[in-house]
Amino acid sequence: MAAFILAVPPQSPVEPGERAFQRCLACHSLQADAESGPRLQGVFGRRAGAIPGFAYSDAMKAAGRQGLTWDAPTLERFLSDPDAVVPGTTMPYQGGPAAERRLLIDWLRRSGAAARNGM
Ligand code: HEC
Numbered sequence: 540m541a542a543f544i545l546a547v548p549p550q551s552p553v554e555p556g557e558r559a560f561q562r563c564l565a566c567h568s569l570q571a572d573a574e575s576g577p578r579l580q581g582v583f584g585r586r587a588g589a590i591p592g593f594a595y596s597d598a599m600k601a602a603g604r605q606g607l608t609w610d611a612p613t614l615e616r617f618l619s620d621p622d623a624v625v626p627g628t629t630m631p632y633q634g635g636p637a638a639e640r641r642l643l644i645d646w647l648r649r650s651g652a653a654a655r656n657g658m
Contacts, residue, residue, distance in 0.1 A: 556646025559639045566632070569650060576630070582609045583651045587625065598627030614644050 566576035577593040588595040588603035602625045607613060617624040618634030634640050 554642075554646065555639070556642035556644075557650075559635055559643035560646065562632075562635055563643075566630075579647060579651075581651045582614075583648045585609050596625075596627060596629040598625050599629075602628075611644050611648065614647070615640060618644070 563576070563579070567573055567579050569580040570578060572578050572590060572593050577590045577595070585608065586603040587607040587609060588599035588601075607625070609617075613624065618640050619637070620633060621628050621630045634643065
């Protein structure tokens with residue numbers, strides 16, 4: 540608890556995109572593969588189904604082989620209707636209202652960039 544308080548100053552604002560990411564945390568984390576979902580750090584520019592060792596569906600691996608790469612437009616489509624973009628995907632979740640999705644995708648892009656800069 541003390542470590543948590545030190546790491547996150549009380550005034551640090553949680554921006555809306557990061558707040559929207561709470562919806563994903565049941566199955567994903569940024570840094571580590573979760574039991575059900577692959578890690579999302581660096582997802583921008585990454586081929587679908589590309590993390591070695593994560594148990595993707597055959598549908599997701601096939602989509603990656605066919606060239607599906609995650610960027611703002613593909614994430615937007617996938618999060619509004621996962622099965623329409625990757626038919627047969629095991630991700631059962633639609634990523635919330637459109638306005639929130641946009642903020643979330645923008646936040647994901649920036650946190651991925653921060654990670655590449657060593658943060
Ligand atoms: C109920 C669990 C669940 C929730 C909630 C969930 N996901 Fe997923 N997600 C998955 C699973 C399972 C996969 C792997 C799907 C597959 O292999 O077909 C996945 C895959 C993905 C992928 C593809 C990653 C890759 O490496 O190709 C992205 C991007 C993604 N999720 C984003 C999100 C975002 C953003 C949210 C929140 C708005 C979210 N997910 C919420 C279960 C979930």
